Amino acid sequence: MFHSNYRIVLYRFLIVFRIIGDISLSESLLAWPGLTFLSDKHGKSRTIVFFPTRATTTRASTETGNNSKRVSDESSTENFVPPVNTNSTSTRNNNSVNNNAKKQRSQLADTNQPTPLGKWEYIRGNYVLRPSAFNNDPTESQPKAVLHFLGGAMIGAAPQITYRYLLERLAQENYLIVTTPFNLSFNQMQTCDEIIEKFERVAPTLAQQYGPLPVFGVGHSLGGLLQVLITSLFPDTPRAGNIIMSFNNKGVKESIPMFEELITPVFVSLADENSGLFTLFNGSWNSSTNTTDDTQAASSISSDPLNRVSGKSSLDGLNLILSLARTAVQGKLPSDELLKNVKQYVIPPSVASAIPSFLTFPVSIPDQMRSTLETLISPQVNAFKNAGILPTLDQLLNIVDQVPLLIQEVADGSRDFTPPPASLATAARRAYRARRTLLIQYENDAIDETDKLKEYLVESERIMRMKRPMIQMDVEVIKIDGGIFTHATPTIAPPLEWAERAENIVGNAAQERLLYAQVEQTVQEMVKWLDKVQI
Numbered sequence: 001m002f003h004s005n006y007r008i009v010l011y012r013f014l015i016v017f018r019i020i021g022d023i024s025l026s027e028s029l030l031a032w033p034g035l036t037f038l039s040d041k042h043g044k045s046r047t048i049v050f051f052p053t054r055a056t057t058t059r060a061s062t063e064t065g066n067n068s069k070r071v072s073d074e075s076s077t078e079n080f081v082p083p084v085n086t087n088s089t090s091t092r093n094n095n096s097v098n099n100n101a102k103k104q105r106s107q108l109a110d111t112n113q114p115t116p117l118g119k120w121e122y123i124r125g126n127y128v129l130r131p132s133a134f135n136n137d138p139t140e141s142q143p144k145a146v147l148h149f150l151g152g153a154m155i156g157a158a159p160q161i162t163y164r165y166l167l168e169r170l171a172q173e174n175y176l177i178v179t180t181p182f183n184l185s186f187n188q189m190q191t192c193d194e195i196i197e198k199f200e201r202v203a204p205t206l207a208q209q210y211g212p213l214p215v216f217g218v219g220h221s222l223g224g225l226l227q228v229l230i231t232s233l234f235p236d237t238p239r240a241g242n243i244i245m246s247f248n249n250k251g252v253k254e255s256i257p258m259f260e261e262l263i264t265p266v267f268v269s270l271a272d273e274n275s276g277l278f279t280l281f282n283g284s285w286n287s288s289t290n291t292t293d294d295t296q297a298a299s300s301i302s303s304d305p306l307n308r309v310s311g312k313s314s315l316d317g318l319n320l321i322l323s324l325a326r327t328a329v330q331g332k333l334p335s336d337e338l339l340k341n342v343k344q345y346v347i348p349p350s351v352a353s354a355i356p357s358f359l360t361f362p363v364s365i366p367d368q369m370r371s372t373l374e375t376l377i378s379p380q381v382n383a384f385k386n387a388g389i390l391p392t393l394d395q396l397l398n399i400v401d402q403v404p405l406l407i408q409e410v411a412d413g414s415r416d417f418t419p420p421p422a423s424l425a426t427a428a429r430r431a432y433r434a435r436r437t438l439l440i441q442y443e444n445d446a447i448d449e450t451d452k453l454k455e456y457l458v459e460s461e462r463i464m465r466m467k468r469p470m471i472q473m474d475v476e477v478i479k480i481d482g483g484i485f486t487h488a489t490p491t492i493a494p495p496l497e498w499a500e501r502a503e504n505i506v507g508n509a510a511q512e513r514l515l516y517a518q519v520e521q522t523v524q525e526m527v528k529w530l531d532k533v534q535i
Contacts, residue, residue, distance in 0.1 A: 115391040124201035127160040129177035143176035146215040150223030157398040165493030169523040186414035214240035232431040241436035271411030329393040331381035336364040428456035442482030493519040
């Protein structure tokens with residue numbers, strides 16, 4: 001009861017303090033070491049301490065253009081934090097990707113309920129790994145902290161697989177793991193917004209079980225960059241600290257060779273409505289004869305990967321291939337609608353009308369035949385599912401599913417990240433709020449920019465101390481041998497269960513033989529730092 005009243009009084013004090021001194025709530029929290037709990041908007045005490053609620057979360061910007069201008073404005077630091085936005089997500093960013101493609105991106109990961117591997121759980125768009133899964137002692141089930149993990153470009157769509165050893169080892173060290181899959185996008189502000197939205201969905205479930213816990217952001221490569229963005233531009237998403245591995249803030253042209261000269265023309269061509277198989281038969285396709293409005297044309301890439309609508313471009317053909325692949329890895333037979341879409345794409349109407357009906361293949365599977373086929377393949381499907389093969393392929397397919405979305409973004413005019421590298425650097429220098437940060441750098445990593453990030457954060461502390469002299473921001477850098485994989489080091493490891501079996505046979509030599517010694521060292525350094533900052 002005392003703690004509940006204490007939280008209410010403290011929360012009201014901070015609100016008054018904010019009104020008088022024009023101080024944001026997140027900055028006020030910085031002055032209270034170890035304080036990460038909040039109350040809801042009604043003043044009632046809550047146990048959700050490491051996740052802000054949807055009602056209190058401030059989004060970073062109303063438009064990417066305004067945000068870019070705000071970040072690059074060196075004349076003001078007080079007004080740098082973007083204002084609260086009451087508009088819907090779909091109206092915040094309107095200059096890079098069309099609304100239809102953004103809607104597809106936000107819905108793609110939730111179109112089917114995945115089957116988690118091993119001890120993982122899938123909860124409302126997030127993969128969760130509880131320490132209790134590795135500890136049979138109920139007295140040790142309370143986690144030390146929450147680690148919110150974000151993976152790198154592309155592979156961040158399936159972090160529970162691509163970073164499985166790293167995350168399972170951290171859970172084994174009594175940390176509650178929440179990893180949020182995300183799709184790669186040129187609009188990184190939109191990506192952050194979607195990540196936070198998913199993160200907040202899991203908040204009530206975990207908070208009710210575990211109570212007050214600090215949250216640490218953990219990210220690798222692009223995931224680290226997104227954690228920096230979240231900590232800098234989303235002030236109502238507090239962090240007790242961040243762990244950033246292999247930070248990289250290069251622009252698109254620096255990251256992808258020949259992007260403007262080769263990749264862009266190819267992607268634009270693939271998205272062209274006259275680039276598909278229709279062109280081979282029809283020469284060119286008059287879109288006005290088959291498309292009634294822009295909405296119908298935009299729907300050629302459906303948000304449902306199992307039921308994409310066929311179209312006239314090569315991109316639509318790629319979507320159909322991915323739909324068939326998704327159906328196969330889920331152990332299902334293709335739906336009649338999917339078969340119809342494939343037929344319409346492969347055999348355009350101009351050709352189909354000239355083919356006798358008895359020569360065309362059927363576009364539907366009779367119910368009795370479908371039932372018979374499903375019965376026949378059921379034992380094999382169940383065997384592959386129980387072995388984890390089909391679930392693994394199904395979740396890894398999320399990585400490939402990003403390709404059509406990126407092609408569409410380029411075709412819609414995206415040429416660089418939002419915010420651009422210079423603006424992100426300014427944001428980190430002027431608005432980064434995490435009190436404690438661990439930067440992990442792998443030796444011989446040619447694209448690592450950890451040293452630059454350290455400079456940004458040191459300057460951020462200087463600016464913060466000008467406003468809050470008592471604030472101290474600790475930044476620690478650790479260098480680890482990256483081996484032959486350098487930038488990809490955190491992903492190179494077998495599942496924890498396999499690694500433990502190997503170590504039982506050959507001892508610690510298994511780490512060197514299976515090439516995950518550097519990942520294990522990374523885990524140990526992270527745990528050592530986390531234990532130190534939480535004392």
